Amino acid sequence: DPQSGELHVNPEQQISYTACIGCTTLCGVRVRIDKASGRVLRVAGNPYSPLSAQAPLPMKTSVRDSYVSLSRAGERGLAGRSTACGRGNAVIEQMYSPYRVLTPMKRVGPRHSGQWQPISIEQLIREVCEGGDLFGEGHVDGLAALRDLKTPIDAERPELGARVNQVGLFFSVQDGRESLARRFIQQAYGSINIVNHGAYCGGAYRSGSGAVFGDLKKMPHAKPDYTHAEFILFIGTAPGNAGNPFKQQGTQIARARTDGGLNYVVVDPVLTHADNLAARDRGRWVPIKPGTDGALAMALMRWLFDHQRFDRHFLEQPNQNVAEASGEAAWCNATHLIVTEPKHPRQGRFLRASDLGLALPDGAERYGEQDAFVVAAADGTLLAHDAASEAAQLFVDASFEVNGQPLKLASSLQLLREAAFEQSIEQYSAICGIPVETLAGLAHELSNHGKHAAVSAQGGMMAGNGFYNAWSVLTLNTLLGNLNVKGGTFVNGGAFRYDGPGPRYDLESFDGALKPKGIPLARNVPYEKSSEFRSKQAAGQPYPAQAPWYPNAPGLGSEWLPAMFNGYPYPLKALILWSANPLYGVPGLAGQVHAAIADPKRLPLLIAIDPFINETSAYADYIVPDALLYESWGWAAPWGGVPTKATTARWPVVEPRADKMADGQPIGMESFLITLAKTLGLPGFGAAALRDTDGNPYPLDRAEDWYLRAGANVAFAGKQAAPDASDDDLQLSGVERLRPQLEATLKPDEWRKVACIYSRGGRYQPQSEAYSGEWNSNRFTRPLQVYNETIGCARDSMTGQRLRGVPCWSAPHFADGTPLRARYTEQDWPLQLISYKSPLLNSYAIGASRLRGLHPENPVAMHPDDAARLGIAHGDFIEIETPDGHARSRVAVRYGVQRGVLAIEHGYGHRELGARAHRIGEHSQPEDARLAAGINLNDLGLRDPTRAGYSVWMDPIAGTAVRQGIPARARKAAA
Amino acid sequence: MLQNRRDFLRGLVSISAGAIALAFDTPAQADTQAARTAPSTHRWGMVVDVAKCIGCQACTVACIHENAVPEDNFRTIVSTYEVHEGERTDAYMLARLCNHCEKPACIPVCPVGATFQRADGVVLVDGERCVGCAYCVQACPYDARFINPVTNKADKCTFCAHRLDAGLLPACVETCVGGARIFGDLRDPQSSVRRLLAEHQGEIKVLKPEQGTVPQVFYLGLDPRFAGKVDGEAALWRPSHQEA
Structure with a gap:
């Protein structure tokens, strides 16, 4: 009632709060369901979710009041608006897609034949466990036989680990379900090999950020505070167009450039x-040449150094205490001293207190975490960084007497300044294609707002030099000293953790849990610890390795298929794909490996868990259907951009459409892996697999056993537990349907709290707690790395060269160090391809016809000058050729693209997901050529011409796939 | 550059309407005699703050689902353009929908009186009376109408009258990510739309004012070059329904 605000519910419909999986942002949404048919009618935003609402409701707001907050009563719905984006609105359709896999299937005929036989899940599980002559092609080892925890893969190379490592699990996204998959493959089955899509998503950005934040495996990252910043420079990311959180950033940039006080510049090809x-000068676009973001960043740094416009007060604080006492919300290692004495055994390492002969704390290890760094005080004396009580010298480059010996030392910031000064601003300008005046203007603007300016980056960093580009770009924030400050940059507020040794149930350790050992498939460990290195070193030439190693990267999905088919470090015997699609997503991969992945001798067993048949799962031997969108469980945390604690709850608000197991559970990732584990007799699943904090045993037989107990951990995390749900909350939100399971699974003091979280679609700390004064409440307190010792002391496994320990301009190159343009010259390959994200499509949304109706294909964007040179008009077709691929595409002639660049929107050019009709039993999927529209840049990607065997061009440090700056040429094609 | 659009789309427009099964019903368009004459204290209107639009098409798709709009038809859409002036290139987004005009050009041309305006300003089509002659489609200066290929009746934005009457906001408004669509009662001096119109007097524009239709969808930040027929650069978005 718009007058009174009283709520009258439509008895035929239900509104439930859960999460979207239309992209990796995983926003909280509200789903309107027709009760009679169980069909989802519409999706909009969850008003409790900080990823969806402008002013999220506090948890104590009842579900009833939350509905009223969205109505026009008192115009509450305008202020309380909670949204879903275009894609989020459209993906409902995928639930009812004719291309969904709803029944377990086994291939008929050779791999990739597009023919499937529906089988029972029991048969599927029996066959993949026991193996046998499954396809009339000879014996296949099953997962039982492959779980060999003792026999080494290679007795000559024991560091590889046992044969169990030859079974891997490749998943797509951390959607709040991955902990169960990890428990299965690592702790229960015993393999070290699990990986996700990060290395062909935005991994280069994350690795560069990891270098700044001093953790190259977890790779923390910060986001600008759109609401309070005065100026933001976006480099290789596009707020409102793409990114994560896509929608929240869209809301924030729209508000900040109108009602707010933000000006911003987007630098992008x-x-x-x-x-x-319409926002006029509040937002501007500046084109740049692909893969040259590092040159831009180093130019800005040089200007800041030249003009003394960096945040000296922030940078010169030697430790956290002194920094905080002087008013700084964060600190960095700019003043810490590095041994620069040539040929010194510690050259490139930080000088430590123990090097000065200072005593270590009891039990501390020399050069360990408690062995302090060293700074030069204003009077030139050397002292432990944590003993300093005031600012230390920022620029140090001198010989000091240490233990009676002269020793050349330099400060971190000194080394950074030297790197910035390696080129003139004019030279950087020539590299990146941005005029000198614009560079100076950007630097001036950045430095003109104190800590209320910020730099942001993301997926645009995926170039052949992405690591140093990202590190350089993000180090600008360090020079602005803006971390943890309102209007600067901030790290996520964290999650109410669901897994791990929670406050109610231990979802981490269990009796018989294994700790997998060995070299991971992507070789993301030091080459120097391998037997290959030792034997090559004994022979006098330790470098190059047979193929690159990536000690400073996380697990790399980009390298998995090349690694397994090269057999280096070892081949895989079985691969479980869980919604992962590397053949579509990794540039340059599909064209190389399609024959290998189709050959059961190269990869004997390939199992996919997927609600659709994608470009990679199309090669599977078996496909297990999975829950989709609002059918699925999960506990997800925002990826970035939320300064408060937040955990989004996803639960089956409608009955999953996939077939059921014999015991009535819907078939999906959870029921498949749980049953598989029980069939294989693995620890950690089945009766007494879980324990509460008092040690009482509980079963793990069904998805609910896991997710509801995880919910109890979420509910009891933090100082104060979540509130209880009322009966009205349960009725209105549809959580009533879960009540029998909640009561049966949880304890009396738990279930209403978990029900409360489900009824509100998550648990969220109030936004009012985001700041304490002018600082973020949740601060990153470890030092930012101006010099990163881990990087600075690592060697490239191919060239044997030491890496630079500070951001620097590094041109894109291949694994052996050959620069891109030395191999593929500008004369032969005058154009460069880049990928950009679509606000509507992504790698798996092509099936949504309403998105395709808005945007049916992705013509390649070309600048009018290039079009004129090639005699191409808007709408013409061109043939694009790269060293390893070619494609025919329509052209959109646009001023909004850098000269010399062909820009390809991601999400088109599918060969599966409906682009090819499969035959399942007697039933054929519909033919619909529209799902194959457009082109996929990844079909044009490069192999690394300096590597043997299968390879894709990757950043040498981050190991991330290269999609920005692929050399190409084009000519007009027949219409 | 738009002259190529027809070629551009060749092979893409032949769409089988049955490819997607959307089972829910088209909401009734308040097509009773009572709706025509019911008195109202409201006059609904919208302000589109163009600078807040990010062109995400959430409104477009929400409308499609809320109103079961057939494939390749739109009651609302965000047209997206690229504007090149001198050295500068920008994107421009323009949300389009029925303007629920004070003097609707669609009403007088209807030979059967199917199109009517409620007292609260909402312009609706009475599906019972409509014969699908498309005179109104031709008469609308804003291309806001189409013949629904499923019902063969004139179809258009209703401001989600069924939602308004239930105390809710139009679907496009409640899901507008940028907060660009502001909706409310033009007769209520305290409403957000009225306050915006007052605050931005002089800057507020409507599309094709020369048509004399007196639109009640107002634009803040409307570039004059986009107020009429757009003579355009290549659109970033090229919906499959559009032709030259």
């Missing part, structure tokens, strides 16, 4: 929806 003419 292509103009996207990140800009709007």
Whole structure:
């Protein structure tokens, strides 16, 4: 009732709060369901979710009041608006797609034949466990036989680990379900090999950020505070067009450039929806040459150094205490001293207190964490960084007497300044294609707002030099000293953790849990610890390795298929794909490995868990259906951009459509892996697999056993537990349907709290707690790395060269160090391809017809000058050729693209997901050529011409796939 | 550059309407005699703050689902353009929908009186009376109408009258990510739309004012070059329904 605000519910419909999986942002949504049919009618935003609402409701707001908050009563719905984006609105359709896999299937005929036989899940599990002559092609080892925890893969190379490592699990996204998959493959089955899509998503950005934040495995990252910043420079990311959280950033940039006080510049080879003419000079687009973001960043740094416009007060604080006492919300290692004495055994390492002969704390290890760094005080004396009580010298480059010996030392910031000064601003300008005046203007603007300016980056960093580009770009924030400050940058507020040794149930350790050992498939460990290194070193030539190693990267999905088919470090015997699609997503991969992945001798067993048949799962031997969108369980945390604690709850608000197991459970990732584990007799699953904090045993037989107990951990995390749900909350939100399971699974003091979280679609700390004064409440307190010792002391496994320990301009190159343009010259390959994200499509949304109706294909964007040179008009077709691929595409002639660049929107050019009709039993999927529209840049990606065997071009440090700056040429094609 | 659009789309427009099964019903368009004459204290209107639009099409798709709009038809859409002036290139987004005009050009041309305006300003089509002659589609200066290929009746934005009457906001408004669509009662001096119109007097524009239709969808940040027929650069978005 718009007058009184009283709620009258439609008895035929239900509104439930859960999470979207239309992209990796995983926003909280509200789903309107027709009760009679169980069909989802519409999706919008969850008003409790900080990823969806402008002013999220506090947890104590009842579900009833939350519905009223969305109505026009008192115009509450305008202020309380909670949204879903275009894609989030559209993906409902995928639930009812004719291309969904709803029944377990086994291939008929050779791999990739597109023919499937529906089988029972029991048969599927029996066959993959026991193996046998499954396809009339000879014996296949099953997962039981492959779980060999003792026999080494290679007795000559024991560091590889046992044969169990030859079974891997490749998943897509951390959607709040991955902990169960990890428990299965690592702790229960015993393999070290699990990986996700990060290395062909935005991994280069994350690795560069990891270098700044001093953790190259977890790779923390910060986001700008759109609401309070005065100026933001976006480089290789496009707020409102793409990114994560996509929608929240869209809301924030729209508000900040109108009602707020933000001006911003987007530097990108292509103009996207990140800009709007109506905002006039509040937002501007500056084109750049692909893969040259590092040159831009180093130019800005040089200007800041030249003009003394860096945040000296922030940088010169030697430790956290002194920094905080002087008013700084964060600190960094700019003043810490590095041994620069040539040929010194510690050259490239930080000088430590023990090097000065200072005593270590009891039990501390020399050069360990408690062995302090060293700074030069204002008077030139050397002292432990944690003993300093005031600012230390920022620029140090001198010989000091240490233990009676002269020793050359330099400060971190000194080394950074030297790197910035390696080129003139004019030279950087020539590299990146941005005029000197614009560079100076950007630097001036960045330095003109104190800590209320910020730099942001993301997926645009996926170039052949992405690591140093990202590190350089993000180090600008260090020079601005803006971390943890309102209007600067901030790290996520964290999650109410669901897994791990929680406050109610231990979802981490269990009796018989294994700790997998060995070299991971992507070789993301030091080459120097391998037997190959030792034997080559004994022979006098330790470098190059047979293929690159990536000690400073996380697990790399980009390298998995090349590694397994090269048999280096070892081949795989079985691969479980869980919604992962590397053949579509990794540039340059599909064209190389399609024959290998189709050959059961190269990869004997390939199992996919997937609600659709994608470009990679199309090669599977078996496909297990999975829950989709609002059918699925999960506890997800925001990826970035939320300064408060937040955990989004996903639960089956509608009955899953996939077939059921014999015991009535819907078939999906959880029921498949749990049953598989029980069939194999693995620890950690089945009766008494879980324990509460008092040690009482509980079963893990069904998804609910896991997710509801995880919910109890979420509910009891933190100082104060979540509130209880009322009966009205349960009724209105549809959580009533879960009540029998909640009561049966949880304890009396738990279930209403978990029900409360489900009824509100998550647990969220109030936004009012985001700041304490002018600082973020949740601060990153470890030092930011101006010099990163881990990087600075690592060697490239191919060239044997030491890496630079500070951001620097590094041109894109291949694994053996050959620069891109030395191998593929500008004369032969005058154009460069880049990928950009679509606000509507992504790698798996092509099936949504309403998105395709808005945007049916992805013509390649080309600048009018290039079009004129090639005699191409808007709408013409061109043939694009790269060293390892070719494609035919329509052209959109646009001023909004850098000269010399062909920009390809991601999400098109599918060969599966409906682009090819499969035959399942007697039933054929519909033919629909529209799902194959457009082109996929990844079909044009490069192999690394300096590597043997299968390879894709990757950043040498981050190991991330290269999609920005692929050399190409084009010519007009027949229409 | 738009002259190529027809070629551009060749092979893409032949769409089988049955490819997607959307089972829910088209909401009734308040097509009773009572709706035509019911008195109202409201006059609904919208302000589109163009600079807040990010062109995400959430409104477009929400409308499609809320109103079961057939494939390749739109009651609302965000047209997206690229604007090049001198050295500068920008994107421009323009949300389009029925303007629920004070003097609707669609009403007088209807030979059967199917199109009517409620007292609260909402312009609706009475599906019972409509014969699908498309005179109104031709008469609308804003291309806001189409013949629904499923019902063969004139179809258009209703401001989600069924939602308004239930105390809710139009679907496009409640899901507008940028907060660009502001909706409310133009007769209520305290409403957000009225306050915006007052605050931005002089800057507020409507599309094709020369048509004399007196639109009640107002634009803040409307570039004059986009107020009429757009003579355009290549659109970033090229919906499959559009032709030259």
